[in-house]
Amino acid sequence: MEKVYGRTAAIQKDMVSSLCPGCMHSTMFKLIGEVLEKLDILSRTASVFGIGCCGLGMQYITYDNVTAPHGRACAVATGVKRSTPETIVYTYQGDGDLASIGLGETISAANRGENITVIFVNNGIYGMTGGQMAPTTLVGMKASTAPGGRNPKEHGYPLHMCEILNQLTAPVYLERCTCNTPANVIKTRKAIEKAFQNQIQGAGFSMVEVVTSCPTNWGLDPIESLKFLEEKMLTEFPLGVYRDRQEA
């Protein structure tokens, strides 16, 4: 029988997922693996995982990884890339990691135009530590540190990382995607592929932001989470290509 779909060699065969039902980190780990395999760069790729549920990816992959202290992934990736330029390096970070404690590292790496690929998984909350408010938490959205919901007067407004990095001169590629439907999963895979191709060509800094769900800390089941993502998260975080210098 013809094989039409195979499991990517980038993910360990015997691992059982420890992620919650409906969590999109698992989709992301698979998509990244499929892209690395397609581009034939698995043997020279190093991931730099952030800390959080995002960092659980290191348990599943078959290729090299350095786990960075919370927020420092872009700085660590810079070190890996500059010291071994032949290595394909990407960071995989949650919103707490990339946009809160790591905001300075992220903006600085983008501003320097580091030739790295950044995968930013925005689920609007701190997942692993129990649902604290993140920079991307929506106005009115409840968090363990904002039980009455995010109040702009007290907590400010959600941060939009694609839009912020789009103010800088150096980045070459910024796109916001999601994984709520098969069509959007395919679009996300294409964006990830482009971000890696940019690095292979030496083009500079690329970031793919993926709006995802955290059913556990949103207090919703996986189906309700998809509805919340579509109706609320995507209204605050519009999908699209914010910058594509390679196209110009």
Ligand SMILES: Cc1ncc(C[n+]2csc(CCOP(=O)(O)OP(=O)(O)O)c2C)c(N)n1
């Ligand atoms: C310096 C430091 N501060 C705080 C923590 C605690 N901590 C671990 S994971 C995490 C939040 C993770 O949230 P996010 O980055 O959004 O990733 P997710 O779990 O949602 O994938 C925090 C605050 C830590 N490990 N190190």
Ligand code: SF4
């Ligand atoms: S707590 Fe949230 S981010 Fe973490 S595995 Fe569960 S659903 Fe995913």
